Amino acid sequence: MTVEITQQSADADAGLAITQEETAAAIETPFRRFVSEFLESRLALGALFTLGAIILAAIFAPFITPQDPYDLAQVDILDGRLPPGSEAFTEYTMWLGSDGAGRDLYSAILYGLRISLAVGITSGIIAIAIGMSVGLSAAYIGGRFETFVMRIVDLQLSFPAALVALMLVALLGKGIDKIILALVVAQWAYYARTVRGSALVERSKEYVEAAASLGLSHARIMFRHILPNCLAPLIVVGTIQTAHAIALEATLSFLGVGLPQTEPSLGVLIANGFEYMLSGKYWISVFPGIALLITIVSINLVGDQLRDVLNPRLKR
């Protein structure tokens, strides 16, 4: 078995991994079957690869960019609004041009990605944790508690997420922590509804009764027996919602109520370049826009493939 695993990890080619899976299939864990099914789609594989590259680029931004766009000592106002490919005063080429303040756009985009991804993923994780606990306990406890909680969820979902987030940011003010809070509030209800839906189905299955007949505690039945069976839809919704969160943060920042100028996310960069659009200096807005687009599309493609693989009704 160990031999097989090392062979598989050593082999990057997805097609080969599947044939090995089929021939060796001694102990096929649900996870490994899931991995091999996921890799069947070239498009999803490409999206996953792109997403991985984007995340890596964001994490290692300080090491692969010529300039720290936050360090005012490195930014020269005289470099402002240079077109793509120009030579900067500080002897490096600005392949994507520079913005109004003289920041190298390539560097600014990678640093912006860091913030966008961090905000999106952090708010996603917090929202999942809250929504999951609420949805799970609503399904498990039932009765008035469930009715009460799910009506709050309905109420929240009847407002557009952007509106909820906008109102909250208007109340709370600018700053990363406030944006994350607003995104969590705007999103938790989706997760609560998803988890409650699948937990209701799982709860009525016989293995839950069997677990109860073993004298296991309620918390254990909820989190160890029901929750793992609800993970599939949660992972799918979580992926798609994270893309939404990133887009929503960009929207808020573009509108000027999101992140401050000192912490430029992709949305802030797009907003900064917007005023130059009509004067032909397209690159300041367009390149951050493309970066945002690629990020969101690749997350969505990964999410779509996850949905296809994890949906038992679409099983081939």
Added chain:
Amino acid sequence: MSVAEDTLEKTSSQRDGSAVPTLVVENLKTHFFTRAGAVKAVDDVSFSVKAGEILGLAGESGSGKSITGFSVLGLIDPPGRIVSGAIRFNGEDLVTASPERLQDLRGNRIAMIFQDPMMTLNPVLRVDTQMIEAIQAHRKMDRKAARQRAYDALEMVGIPSPGERLNAYPHQLSGGMRQRVAIAIAFLNEPDLIIADEPTTALDVTIQAQILHEAQALCRRTGTAMIWITHDLAVVAGLADRIAVMYAGRIVETGQTDEVIDHPLHPYSVGLLGSVPSANKRGDRLNQIPGMTPSLIGLPSGCAFKARCPRADDHCDATPEVIEEMPGREIRCHHPHRQEAGA
């Protein structure tokens, strides 16, 4: 053979000494309060099981046999509840016991085996995870020792290469194998009582016979009392020491297995046995009981079986009391098939 088995056998000899039945159920009434009215799923049921004894609880679908089992475990969900009666387990009343006490007893002193082995194991957890969890829920034991115990239990129920099965997920095991795992889990904590809710219904006949044999042998060896709930009289005939036949929430006949099978007294038992195909009735038309199990909502007064009973008359409008026909032989009927009546 193994450590777990030695301890099991020791406790069994201790248990055999006591004359007090492991479980005594007295006048148990479990009703479900629905909008349409109270459903009397279990209505005035009394029985007892001794250590090492297997009681077959037979009846049609909806006769209340499963609800009787769930009542003992304290797993009746609203709108159902135990209205009255007593369930004495080793002398302790379970009806008045606290939820914590019941949770402590479940899976520890009283275990349950369910009908569908495809459904009772959690599909996303490995077999060892589920077994270790069942042990650690009730006793302090490190993972390694618990795993060894699980290994021994699987060996005990006749699973080949238990080590491999422990690492498997439920979907990798066949139905019979899964039911063996479920039985092993039930025996893990050496319970005093096991309630088996039609555990062989979903299996092939050959596997069914193996499982029956295994369960019977385990009960004899460990001195565990067992309630085997089934709709199949052929199953209980070879397995149980005593049979209780349930109809519409009541036990209509109890007795030693061979007596009930050979000389059923209640017309319902006669009907049930008549509907079982057997070798000496080949070619004959099978008898069937006319009609359907009555709705348990607003059951008419008197004997619940009177509408379908060939012997019913005006007497049957009065609810029949329990008559002790012979020692250990009880029926609820105004017109039993007595020997002299020439049944």
